[in-house]
Amino acid sequence: MSVRVGGNQMPDEDLTEIKFRLFDGSDIGPMQCSATSTVASIKSRILAEWPKDKKITPKVASDIKLVSAGKILENCKTIAQYRTPFGELPGGIITMHVVVQPSLAKSKTEKSVVEAPKKGSKAPVAVKKKQEKVVNPLFEKRSKQFGIGGALPPKRDLHRFVKWPKVVRIQRQRRILKQRLKVPPAINQFTRTLDKNLATSLFKMLLKYRPEDRAAKKERLQRAQAESEGKTVESKKPIVVKYGLNHVTYLIEQNKAQLVVIAHDVDPIELVVWLPALCRKMEIPYCIVKERHVWGQLSTRKLLQCCA
Incomplete structure (x- = not known):
């Protein structure tokens, strides 16, 4: 704290010019303070003019301590009580140094007082600060997967659990194996199927060539018998969808098939895995489709492996 008193001034002058030196060597001020100003009021002025670029900043005035001549100034004292009398000033000027130290941590002598919670109210819970974990990119x-082919689940009571059907378990196991094993190209081509719009158009076209039923076949045979007896009856075998793996293979070999439709989920796959290669060899167009259950409308069977 630098106190400047002019040589021509009277000893009982009210205003005093004070400069404060911070803990890092920088200065605040000078400030014009009266002799009757208390230490607490000066602390409030220091807090208001505290530089914003400092790493350590006091939050309240009580965090600041003023030290002069090795003594901590009390809040209730005034400047006049700590100032050197005018008669003792060497040459009319006196210089005192004040260090401003923010008290960030409580001293060991201070005891933290915790108020007891009122009746019917919950005790305050201490909030722990979360430590930021360093993540390596x-x-x-990877979270644990407890499904088929994943991590072993923890032991628990299975009294009320029900097993999945065996068919569902086999389907899921087959899917996991296809994901983890290297699939040959001949088998992987069955995953490249027609989209839904194109497959719908294909089934609508094939419905126009569905095989004749028993009544239509009986009528056609009667016409053929009448023609054999010498009667002139125009009867021609209609063009229909042919099904059956051996029959379709024969039509492909004889180059009579115009289009071959193959199911994508034939089990075992070895039944039709060679069929696309045969179609390419004979230069016959083919396609692989889903929804094999719709094919039951094209024939007298529920499921088909292929048709032509």
């Missing part, structure tokens, strides 16, 4: 976090 090279390592991806």
Whole structure:
């Protein structure tokens, strides 16, 4: 704290010019303070003019401590009580140094007083600060998967659990195996199916060539018998969809098939895995479709492996 008193001034002058030196060597001020100003009021002025670029900043005036000549100034004292009398000033000027130190941590002598919670109210819960974990981008976090082919689930009571049907378990196991094993190209081509719009158009076209039923076949045979007896009856075998793996293979070999439709989910796949290669060899167009259950409308069977 630098106190400047002019040589021509009277000893009982009210205003005093004070400059404060911070803990890092920088200065605040000078400030014009009266002799009757208390230390508490000066602390409030220091808090208002505290530089914003400092790393350590006091939050309230009580965080600031003023030290002069190795003594901590009390809040209730005034400047006049700590100032050196005018008669003792060497050459009319006196210089005192004040260090401003924010009290960030409580001293060991101070005891923290915790108020007891009122009746019917919950005790305050201490909030723990979350530590930020350093994440390495090279390592991806993978959560445990307890499904088929994953991590072993923890032991628990299975009294009320029900097993999945065996068919469902086999389908899921087959899917996991296809994901993890290298699938040959001959088998992987059955995953490249027609989209839904194109498959719908294909089935609508094939319905026009569905095989004749028993009544239509009986009528056609009667016409053929009448023609054999010498009667002139125009009867021609209609063009219909042919099904059956052996029959379709024969039509492909004889180059009579115009289009071959193959199911994508034939089990075992070895039944039709060679059929696309044969179609390419004979230069016959083919396609692989889903929804094999719709094919039951094209024939007298529920499921088909292929048709032509």
